[in-house]
Amino acid sequence: MVTTPDKSSTEAYRSMLGVEKYLTRCSIEKPLRELIKLRVSQIxxxxxxxxxxxxxxxxxxxxxxxxxxLPAWRESPYYSEREQVGLQLAEELTRVADRSVPDDIHELARKQFNPQELSDLAWIVAAINAWNRVNIALRTAPGDYQPPLAAR
Structure with a gap:
């Protein structure tokens, strides 16, 4: 039997929740934040x-x-130009170990997002990548999560 450590009792976990608290009120609209978190988690x-x-x-x-x-967002007409650029940047930042983010992606991002938004996008991607790694490492089982009542 695998015993999963209680990540919620660690100082690191509480610190990550502080980052998440900031991200809930950052300059990036909630629908795009969720699309990015979902897409990075899929990757x-x-x-x-x-x-x-x-x-x-x-x-x-x-x-x-x-x-x-979402996995085929490039071929789907359901996403705005801003969402497409945000998703592309998120994918590039998630795969940054394989290659640097191309200059043309940075240029597209600068046209769609102001400097504060670019910073917030980077934090959203960094945070979800960290959460993915912690949950995979601790073998956190999916299925039981329920959105907060305020989100419904």
Missing amino acids: NGCAYCIDMHWKDARADGETEQRLYG
């Missing part, structure tokens, strides 16, 4: 975070069509 294969952010997005009114089309 990283974090079942717990996929379950969580799918449910959060649905509770906030996101459509099933946009959610199930």
